[in-house]
Amino acid sequence: MDMWQPEGCGPVVDDPGRPFRYWLVPPGTASRWENGFGRCVPHGRVVMPPLDRDRPPGPFWVRPWDRHRLVGAGLLRSALAAGTGKSAWPPLPPLHP
Structure with a gap:
């Protein structure tokens, strides 16, 4: 996302x-x-x-909170789709079947 979004990626949380x-x-x-x-x-x-949590245990901020910048949804969709070119991961099942 840093390469795709101007000024870098917005806030991201990881949950190990x-x-x-x-x-x-x-x-x-x-x-x-639609992804x-x-x-x-x-x-x-x-x-x-x-x-202020930037490491485990528990969920932590991979990218810090910035109320003035969010992750671009279109760019995120593109990045997720690009990661599937070699079957990196299977599609998720529907959220609400």
Whole structure:
């Protein structure tokens, strides 16, 4: 994402206890998210780590919180799709079957 997004990637949280990485994207992204290799949580609750936590244990900020910069949703979709060229990972099952 640093190579694709001007001024670098926005805030990212890693959760080493689960197979998740959270990119903070602009509000409304879920309504137009179409990617089988990532989920966009439209509502609900995702607990974020304290702003000063930058390493495990528990979830931590890989990229620090910056309220003025979020991850570009289109760029993130492209990056996730690009990582699948050699079957890097299988598509996720539907969120709501």
